[in-house]
Amino acid sequence: MSLITPDFGLLFWMTVIFAVVFFILAKFGFPVITGMVEKRSDRIEESLRKADEAEKALAEMAERREQIISEAKAEEAKILKEASATSDSIVAGAKDKAREEAEKVLEQARIEIAAEKESALRDIRRLVARLSVEVSEKVLRADLDEDKKQGAYLDRLIDEVQRSQDKS
Amino acid sequence: MKRLLGILVALLLPLSLGAQDIDMDEYLFGHVGDSYGWHITTFKGEPVSIHLPVIVRSKTTGWHVFSSKHIEEGEEYQGFVLNEDGKLVELQPDGSYVKPLDISITKNVLGLMVNSLILVLIVLLTARWYKRHDATKQAPRGFAGMMEMLIMMVEDDVIKECVGPDYRKYSPYLLTAFFFIFVNNLMGIVPFFPGGANITGNIAITMTLALFTFLAVNIFGNKHYWKDILWPDVPTWLKVPLPLMPLIEIIGMFTKPFSLMVRLFANILAGHFMLLGVIAVIFLTAKMGVGLNAGLSVISVVFGIFMDVLELLVAFIQAYVFTMLSSVFIGLSRQHSTE
Numbered sequence: 265m266s267l268i269t270p271d272f273g274l275l276f277w278m279t280v281i282f283a284v285v286f287f288i289l290a291k292f293g294f295p296v297i298t299g300m301v302e303k304r305s306d307r308i309e310e311s312l313r314k315a316d317e318a319e320k321a322l323a324e325m326a327e328r329r330e331q332i333i334s335e336a337k338a339e340e341a342k343i344l345k346e347a348s349a350t351s352d353s354i355v356a357g358a359k360d361k362a363r364e365e366a367e368k369v370l371e372q373a374r375i376e377i378a379a380e381k382e383s384a385l386r387d388i389r390r391l392v393a394r395l396s397v398e399v400s401e402k403v404l405r406a407d408l409d410e411d412k413k414q415g416a417y418l419d420r421l422i423d424e425v426q427r428s429q430d431k432s
Numbered sequence: 433m434k435r436l437l438g439i440l441v442a443l444l445l446p447l448s449l450g451a452q453d454i455d456m457d458e459y460l461f462g463h464v465g466d467s468y469g470w471h472i473t474t475f476k477g478e479p480v481s482i483h484l485p486v487i488v489r490s491k492t493t494g495w496h497v498f499s500s501k502h503i504e505e506g507e508e509y510q511g512f513v514l515n516e517d518g519k520l521v522e523l524q525p526d527g528s529y530v531k532p533l534d535i536s537i538t539k540n541v542l543g544l545m546v547n548s549l550i551l552v553l554i555v556l557l558t559a560r561w562y563k564r565h566d567a568t569k570q571a572p573r574g575f576a577g578m579m580e581m582l583i584m585m586v587e588d589d590v591i592k593e594c595v596g597p598d599y600r601k602y603s604p605y606l607l608t609a610f611f612f613i614f615v616n617n618l619m620g621i622v623p624f625f626p627g628g629a630n631i632t633g634n635i636a637i638t639m640t641l642a643l644f645t646f647l648a649v650n651i652f653g654n655k656h657y658w659k660d661i662l663w664p665d666v667p668t669w670l671k672v673p674l675p676l677m678p679l680i681e682i683i684g685m686f687t688k689p690f691s692l693m694v695r696l697f698a699n700i701l702a703g704h705f706m707l708l709g710v711i712a713v714i715f716l717t718a719k720m721g722v723g724l725n726a727g728l729s730v731i732s733v734v735f736g737i738f739m740d741v742l743e744l745l746v747a748f749i750q751a752y753v754f755t756m757l758s759s760v761f762i763g764l765s766r767q768h769s770t771e
Contacts, residue, residue, distance in 0.1 A: 267701065269635070271634075273534045274541060274634065274637065278636060278637050281545060282644065284640070285548045285552060286505060289607070293608075294607045295603075295604060296559040296562050297555075297559055298450075298607075300562040301583075304568050304571070325563070400621075
C-alpha cells in the first residue's frame with residue numbers, strides 16, 4: 265500500500281469513527297468538564313471578590329471604630345474640663361458666699377456690740393445719775409447734822425463714787 | 433551502568449544470532465503501512481497474527497465478506513488476490529485486475545477503533561467524576577485531575593486564545609481533535625498490540641482530520657471571511673479583470689488544511705521510520721561479527737530510547753500544533769463577529 269495515496273476504506277472508516285467519537289465526546293465528554301471547570305473558576309472569582317469586599321468592610325469598620333473611640337475621648341476630655349470648671353465655679357461661689365456670710369455675721373456682731381455698748385453706757389449714765397442724786401441727798405442730810413463730819417463724809421462718798429465709776 | 437550495558441548485550445545477542453537476512457523494504461513498510469491482517473509477532477517460526485474481516489464489493493459479483501487469513505499468503509480467494517502493493521484486487525476472466533470497493537477492517541481501522549475506545553473511555557471517565565462530585569466545591573485529584581489540567585491547558589491556552597470570543601462553539605471539536613491525535617500518536621509508539629499501528633502517520637487519517645477542520649472553517653465562516661477571500665482589500669487591478677488575489681486566497685483555503693494534513697502525517701511517519709531504522713541496525717549488523725554487532729546494538733538501543741522519548745514529545749507537539757493551527761484558521765474565519 266502506497267504511503268501517500270489515501271486509501272478509500274481507511275478514509276471511510278476514519279470518517280465514521282471520528283464522527284462517532286466526536287459526537288460522543290462533544291455530547292457527554294468535554295462540555296461537561298469544561299463547563300464545570302468554568303463554573304468553579306467563576307465561583308473562585310466570586311469568592312475572591314466577596315473576600316475583598318469583606319476586607320474592605322472590615323477596614324471601614326476598624327476606621328469607624330477608631331473614629332468613635334477618638335470622638336469618645338474628645339467627649340470625655342470635654343466633660344472632664346467642664347466638670348472641673350463647674351467644680352471650680354462652685355467652690356468659688358461657695359467661698360464668696362461664705363465670705364459674705366461671714367461678713368454679715370461680723371456686721372451683725374458689730375451692730376450687736378454697738379447696741380450692747382450703748383445700753384451699757386445708758387445703764388452707767390442712769391447709775392451715775394442715781395448715785396449723784398443719792399450722794400446729793402446724803403450730802404444734804406449730813407449738812408444738817410455736823411459741819412465737820414459732813415465734810416469728811418462727803419469726801420468719802422465722792423471717792424466711792426469715783427471708785428465705782430472706775431470699776432465699771 | 434557498565435553492568436547494565438552488559439546485560440543488554442547478553443539479551444540482544446540471541447536475537448541477532450537468530451536473525452536471518454531481512455528484507456528492509458518489507459520490514460519498514462510492513463510496520464508503517466496498512467495490512468489486511470495484524471501481524472503481532474513470530475513465535476517459533478509461525479506468524480502470530482489477528483485475522484481481520486475483508487469487506488469488498490465487486491462490480492460484477494456484489495459484496496464479499498471473508499477473513500483475511502484466506503488471502504494473507506498471496507493466494508486467490510473468491511476471485512480476489514493481493515497485488516504487489518498489498519492491495520486486494522479482483523481477477524477478471526481475461527487475466528487483468530480490477531480494484532473493488534474496499535472497506536475492509538484493516539490493521540489501521542482496528543487500531544483506530546481500539547484507540548477511539550480508549551479515548552472515549554478516558555474522557556467519559558473523567559466526565560463521570562464531574563457528574564459525581566460538586567466540582568464547584570472541589571478539584572479532582574489523580575487521573576481526573578491530570579485530564580482536567582490537559583483539557584484546560586488546551587482550552588485556555590490554545591482554543592480561547594486563537595479562536596476568539598465564540599470559542600465555545602468550536603471547543604468540543606478542537607478538544608476532540610487534540611485528544612484523538614494525542615492518543616493515536618501515543619498508541620503508535622507502544623510497540624506491541626494493540627499499539628504500534630501507524631495511524632496518525634497515515635495520510636488517509638490526517639486527510640480526514642484536515643477535512644473536518646476545513647469544514648469547520650468554511651461552513652461557519654462569517655461574511656467578512658468570504659469577503660476577504662473573494663474581494664480582499666487590495667488595489668483593484670489585482671482583482672479585475674484578472675482575479676489574482678481572489679485566486680490566491682481560494683488556493684489558500686485549501687493549502688491551510690493541506691499543510692495540516694501533511695505536517696501531522698510526515699512528522700509521525702518520519703518518527704516511526706527513524707525508530708524502525710535505529711532498531712534495524714541490530715539485525716543488519718548480525719552478519720558482521722559478534723563484536724561489531726554487540727557494540728552497534730548497544731548504540732542502537734541507546735538511540736532507540738532517545739528516539740522513543742523524542743517521539744513522546746513529538747506526539748504531544750503534533751497534537752498541540754494541529755489543534756493550535758485549526759484554532760487559528762477557525763479564528764480567522766470568525767474575525768469580525770464581535771463588531
